[in-house]
Amino acid sequence: MAQSLKSGCQIARSALRGAGGFKSARLATTPSALRLPSSFSSTRSSTASSFSTTSATMSTQKSFVQAVEERRSHYQLNKEAPISDKQITELAEHAILYVPSAFNSQSTRLVILLNQDHEKLWDFILEVLKPLTPEDKFPKTEEKLAGFKAAYGTVLFYEDPAPVDKLKKDYPIYAHQFGDWSEHANAMHQFAVWTALHAEGFGANLQHYNPIIDQRVAQEWSVPVEWQLRGQMVFGGRSSEPGKKEFEPVQGKRLFVHGAKQ
Secondary structure (H helix, E strand, O other): OHHHHHOOOOOOOOOHHOOOOOOOOOOOOOOOOOOOOOOOOOOOOOOEEEEOOOOOOOOEEHHHHHHHHHOOOOOOOEOOOOOOHHHHHHHHHHHHHHHOOHHHHEEEEEEEEEEEHHHHHHHHHHHHHHHHOOOOOOOHHHHHHHHHOOEEEEEEEOOHHHHHHHHHOOOHHHHHHHHHHHHHHHHHHHHHHHHHHHHHHOOEEOOOOOOOOOHHHHHHHHOOOOOOOEEEEEEEEEEEOOOOOOOOOOHHHHHHHOOOOO
């Protein structure tokens, strides 16, 4: 582990600081770290910084670009966990610390539900949805939620409006922008956590049963009522791999470059 840290390629502070990948530390005295060199290139190369994962889950190292590429939505999940609950917490902590936010607002909040608490969440969601779902549609809904419950854990992504409201008062000229910028920061946290979990061997998918579950969740896990739930990331062992992903054209439709040198 110490040698891995010295070699300069672990995952947690780079996607988060502006370059890199997550590396879960097995030593309590050595935090996970994520770094990418300043000469980061968008193309893969043999000299690219590596995205290290725990030796128990991956024998090879990945570049950050490769980790991003391989992150997919996995819906067939199980309760196998390639890393410990402590390491899962470390991944989330690094995202909280190093993912950027507008004016350093740090308004994103994460709540991690594992094991029985994870299962309880999806039992709650089933209870909330049952009276809202047509009777003939409910069996399919029940089956879908059972799939989420079968996973290992769920990360709840929240936005705390207090830092955002303060910024609106302190910088009134940008007041109409801070709400959008807050959502951007939350999305970056989701991406960082998702990519890190995938690199460690988990599969994950993102759900949005808010706001109908907000009150029940807040009561059960003592979440401040003013926090705004933005998504539920379900993760667990991968029972199957996703199908081929179709891509829209990039150059000239989704990507435009001006002034580039050869």
